[in-house]
Amino acid sequence: MSQYEIDLRLPVDIWRKAPFMLVGPDIRFLPLGVLVDSIHHGDKQLPRITPLVLSKICSNGLKQDVVFCFIFLYINDRYERVMLMTHPVKIGSVNHEALEALLKEIFRIAGLLECQIVEVELNDLVEGSVAFPTSFSSISHDVEVAEMIKSDLEVFHREGFREWAEVECFEHKVHELERGLDETIRSQDMLHMTQVKVEDYLKLVSRLGGSKIRSFRLPTWDASDSIMLLNFQLFNNSAYVLRSSSRLGFLKSSECGYLCCVQNLLEPLKTLRTPHVLLFQRLLEAYSFDTMKIMDWGISPVDRLPELLFKATEVMKEKNITNIQFANVSSDQLKVKNLLYELGFKLIHRVKLLRREVE
Amino acid sequence: MPLGTLALADFLDRHGYSTRIIHTGIEQLQNRSFKIEDIFKEYSPTVVGIDLHWFVHSYDAVRIAETVKEYSSAKVVLGGFTASYFAEEILSRFNSVDAVIKGDAEEPLIQFMRERDRDLQEVPNLVYKEENIIKKSEKRFIADEAFLSKLDYTRFELLLNCENYFRLTTQTGDLDPQPWKVRVKRHAWVPMGRGCSVNCSYCGGGLDAQCLITGRDKPIFHPKEKVVETLRRFMEMRIDSTYMDFDPYRDRRHHLELFEMIRKEKIDISSEFLLWSPSNRGFITEFAKTFNPLYSSLVISPESGSEEVRQKNKGFCYDNKTLFDWLNDAKRESVPVKVFFSSGLSWETKENFNETIKLGKTILENYPVIEMVSNPLVMEPASKRYLNPEMFGVKLKWKSFMDYYGRFKRLAEGIPEDSRIGYETSWESEREIIENSIRFNKMVSST
Numbered sequence: 127m128s129q130y131e132i133d134l135r136l137p138v139d140i141w142r143k144a145p146f147m148l149v150g151p152d153i154r155f156l157p158l159g160v161l162v163d164s165i166h167h168g169d170k171q172l173p174r175i176t177p178l179v180l181s182k183i184c185s186n187g188l189k190q191d192v193v194f195c196f197i198f199l200y201i202n203d204r205y206e207r208v209m210l211m212t213h214p215v216k217i218g219s220v221n222h223e224a225l226e227a228l229l230k231e232i233f234r235i236a237g238l239l240e241c242q243i244v245e246v247e248l249n250d251l252v253e254g255s256v257a258f259p260t261s262f263s264s265i266s267h268d269v270e271v272a273e274m275i276k277s278d279l280e281v282f283h284r285e286g287f288r289e290w291a292e293v294e295c296f297e298h299k300v301h302e303l304e305r306g307l308d309e310t311i312r313s314q315d316m317l318h319m320t321q322v323k324v325e326d327y328l329k330l331v332s333r334l335g336g337s338k339i340r341s342f343r344l345p346t347w348d349a350s351d352s353i354m355l356l357n358f359q360l361f362n363n364s365a366y367v368l369r370s371s372s373r374l375g376f377l378k379s380s381e382c383g384y385l386c387c388v389q390n391l392l393e394p395l396k397t398l399r400t401p402h403v404l405l406f407q408r409l410l411e412a413y414s415f416d417t418m419k420i421m422d423w424g425i426s427p428v429d430r431l432p433e434l435l436f437k438a439t440e441v442m443k444e445k446n447i448t449n450i451q452f453a454n455v456s457s458d459q460l461k462v463k464n465l466l467y468e469l470g471f472k473l474i475h476r477v478k479l480l481r482r483e484v485e
Numbered sequence: 486m487p488l489g490t491l492a493l494a495d496f497l498d499r500h501g502y503s504t505r506i507i508h509t510g511i512e513q514l515q516n517r518s519f520k521i522e523d524i525f526k527e528y529s530p531t532v533v534g535i536d537l538h539w540f541v542h543s544y545d546a547v548r549i550a551e552t553v554k555e556y557s558s559a560k561v562v563l564g565g566f567t568a569s570y571f572a573e574e575i576l577s578r579f580n581s582v583d584a585v586i587k588g589d590a591e592e593p594l595i596q597f598m599r600e601r602d603r604d605l606q607e608v609p610n611l612v613y614k615e616e617n618i619i620k621k622s623e624k625r626f627i628a629d630e631a632f633l634s635k636l637d638y639t640r641f642e643l644l645l646n647c648e649n650y651f652r653l654t655t656q657t658g659d660l661d662p663q664p665w666k667v668r669v670k671r672h673a674w675v676p677m678g679r680g681c682s683v684n685c686s687y688c689g690g691g692l693d694a695q696c697l698i699t700g701r702d703k704p705i706f707h708p709k710e711k712v713v714e715t716l717r718r719f720m721e722m723r724i725d726s727t728y729m730d731f732d733p734y735r736d737r738r739h740h741l742e743l744f745e746m747i748r749k750e751k752i753d754i755s756s757e758f759l760l761w762s763p764s765n766r767g768f769i770t771e772f773a774k775t776f777n778p779l780y781s782s783l784v785i786s787p788e789s790g791s792e793e794v795r796q797k798n799k800g801f802c803y804d805n806k807t808l809f810d811w812l813n814d815a816k817r818e819s820v821p822v823k824v825f826f827s828s829g830l831s832w833e834t835k836e837n838f839n840e841t842i843k844l845g846k847t848i849l850e851n852y853p854v855i856e857m858v859s860n861p862l863v864m865e866p867a868s869k870r871y872l873n874p875e876m877f878g879v880k881l882k883w884k885s886f887m888d889y890y891g892r893f894k895r896l897a898e899g900i901p902e903d904s905r906i907g908y909e910t911s912w913e914s915e916r917e918i919i920e921n922s923i924r925f926n927k928m929v930s931s932t
């Protein structure tokens with residue numbers, strides 16, 4: 127059995143092997159080699175995101191990095207401390223033994239951080255350019271090019287993990303979607319899509335929280351602690367509410383849908399050749415993005431989804447967006463999925479979330 | 486730890502002298518109860534070399550020398566810029582120091598090991614005490630480029646607890662007790678050359694100071710092949726990022742050739758490159774093409790917002806337009822920048838320091854700045870201002886080694902200091918100089 131060692135380090139070659147971007151407070155620290163994001167839980171302040179690299183100790187005593195992942199802490203809706211591990215990236219030659227060694231270390235660290243649960247996020251299917259964000263953590267790898275280890279469920283099952291969620295993302299061309307939408311939807315003017323401030327959007331989402339048809343989110347204890355909020359704040363003109371005009375006057379009940387979309391930040395990541403795209407806000411403002419991702423959404427009843435999408439295409443056309451991605455669909459939301467398929471959407475990304483309690 | 490320490494240790498080791506580097510700061514961070522004398526429980530050195538390069542170590546270097554003498558029979562030899570400049574004074578004041586090597590120390594140290602009980606006149610660059618008389622060797626050694634190619638700066642295994650060294654020497658400094666700050670990279674310095682081509686008024690490492698201390702009258706480069714080899718070794722050691730601080734010629738031909746070689750060798754490492762003057766866009770393009778962007782940045786130090794103050798103090802002077810052109814180029818090439826300012830420059834006034842604050846704010850608001858700070862300049866021995874204070878409107882408070890030693894002794898003992906920066910100028914008191922930097926840094930944190 128080989129010997130392995132773990133280090134809290136973000137090796138420089140991760141940028142080339144699995145390009146990524148980080149969101150969170152004060153991203154200015156990353157180029158300095160420091161991460162400053164933290165969460166408070168109980169009487170503790172803990173790092174929200176920590177990189178982990180597993181190195182193999184070779185026979186000559188030299189160490190070789192083999193596998194890498196981030197660990198991301200969040201507090202779930204049962205007020206438990208959860209350690210979410212991102213999909214491991216391959217740096218050297220990885221085998222089952224290395225993965226097992228990594229998991230052993232993950233549980234050791236989870237114990238040190240007094241986490242009750244360890245979760246893992248696996249990219250089970252990647253078929254195309256998955257837009258930002260690609261993860262439920264604050265780190266989004268470009269999963270299309272990242273050298274991830276094979277989504278080897280067997281190893282995780284053997285280690286006692288069980289799947290608890292499966293989340294999918296679909297893609298379509300904006301103009302094709304628009305063309306394919308029913309003429310009645312395109313011509314009707316009963317619905318209005320209004321841009322709202324992020325704060326208002328969040329209030330609305332929590333008010334409509336009971337709505338069954340909504341996007342998947344990590345079940346965080348405090349909604350405002352959700353990493354998704356950090357993504358919202360990147361572009362403050364990206365949250366919309368869908369209202370039905372026939373019911374105007376009964377404001378609350380007239381809200382029949384909402385969505386929040388974000389430009390695909392992984393595009394400038396490639397063209398600007400930097401993981402620090404958010405430092406270059408001025409360049410981003412002038413950047414012409416191809417893809418936008420609807421990362422948060424809700425609709426009631428579900429049949430109105432085409433209307434929501436139609437309004438989204440109008441927003442996207444204004445921004446010269448050519449591809450639309452509809453994300454965070456739970457794989458058991460069959461009605462939503464069927465509607466998407468009927469409209470010509472293609473499945474491009476599936477994430478499996480696995481969980482195990484820390485003994 | 487100065488860059489050269491590793492090369493010195495390696496040079497000794499390769500000449501058959503068993504050598505160990507002990508970084509007392511790292512030892513203390515690792516073990517709070519660490520004491521210098523503990524070293525002698527494990528090692529019985531015949532010679533202890535102590536680095537006194539930066540004047541901030543004036544007190545510590547002597548304190549270590551005294552402990553060495555108390556707990557061992559080792560000879561104590563000091564080296565580095567500060568020790569070189571104050572060699573005679575140190576030897577006359579402190580019995581714990583046997584010798585000082587002035588300037589380049591590699592060859593002299595080997596000679597010292599050979600001749601230490603025989604003829605010290607044979608040891609180049611050596612100032613030493615013999616029967617309480619201070620003597621100076623007539624022999625001189627100045628390293629040239631051919632000699633630099635013999636040096637190896639990668640033998641980290643000679644440094645005790647080197648793993649901690651990588652971790653602790655990120656640009657942000659010492660071990661940080663804040664648990665939510667996670668340091669995620671391994672960082673090391675790469676030697677690029679020695680010397681400088683200009684004189685900044687405040688710098689103790691400029692052309693004239695180098696001439697005075699080492700005898701070097703022009704900058705020399707480490708051979709490019711050697712730098713590439715060092716970087717390759719760094720990669721094998723899983724070092725993520727390097728600090729490059731040697732930029733004595735504006736044309737940067739040498740660097741451009743070096744970058745090309747680094748690319749050819751497929752070396753994947755980040756670089757924090759300190760520019761001594763703004764470059765053209767071509768340089769930034771090549772920099773961005775060469776280094777991994779994860780931890781890469783360009784660093785520039787305009788020091789002042791006032792063009793006049795900058796021009797009168799900096800060896801490489803440039804106007805604000807040139808600076809903004811350069812910042813625009815960095816932005817277009819998506820390279821993050823660090824920008825550093827100072828207070829206490831000669832001809833700086835409270836009023837024209839406002840120009841520094843204004844410039845800093847404009848840069849902060851419009852460019853990809855990852856770090857910006859202003860620090861009060863501290864008087865550096867051998868700098869132009871130290872050697873010709875009247876010419877620069879400076880009134881020195883620290884004039885001798887004992888002044889530096891006393892300042893840092895008081896600091897270590899927690900006794901209130903007489904002076905924090907060692908001077909005042911005809912335009913500003915010491916307090917005003919310090920307050921200028923405080924004002925600047927408040928602007929940074931509120932922007």
Ligand code: SF4
Pocket residue numbers: 681682683684685688689690691692761800801
């Ligand atoms: S500060 Fe000025 S004098 Fe000193 S090394 Fe840099 S460019 Fe040369």
